[in-house]
Amino acid sequence: MKIKKEYLILALILLIGSIVRMIKFGDPVVGTDVAAFSRLGKNFIESGNYAFGENYNMGVYFPPGYPLFIGIINLFAHDLFFSAKLVSFISSLITIPIFYLIGREVCNEEAGLFAAFAYAVYPLSIILGVYGNSDALFFCFFFFAIYVFLLSLKKDLLLFYLLLGIISGIATIT
Secondary structure, eight states: OOOOHHHHHHHHHHHHHHHHHHHHHTSOOOSSHHHHHHHHHHHHHHHSOOOOSSSOOGGGTSOSHHHHHHHHHHHHHOOHHHHHHHHHHHHHHHHHHHHHHHHHHHTOHHHHHHHHHHHHHOHHHHHHTTSSOSHHHHHHHHHHHHHHHHHHHHSOOHHHHHHHHHHHHHHHTO
8 A cells, every 4th residue: 555645744744743842841831821721620520510719710711621621631641730731732733634634625735734834843833732721722623623614615514514513612612
């Protein structure tokens, strides 16, 4: 079986994106958002209560999508900050091939590879892909929704419209 050249280049872009994100992955966690998201996720998964603190409910200010993923990963990792960074890392890597798919749908394979490479090495996407922010997970769902939208323009199927609504809803609560 012969592998297309574009897929090998995309795999190389994913490898490059993984390496630059792993280099930044060891940086210390900064900001209070990661603490709030992490505690909310832990409480949400373990107790079903989307709040923490006695008279202080951070759940009012933070949507539940990102904390839900943190809480699920924390069941296995048992480290809240590592779980938050891992969710951002994984979703950032998933976004790289999504950029390829969008570029391929809009133009061609070369444009898709350029879009994937640009996202893989763009400094802000690297930073958001390793820190405990909800942005990387939002971008993953948002750009996946854009890709499904582009597919729905080509094929007028109810499945694409349902999938688009579901993915857009998940992006909204992230």
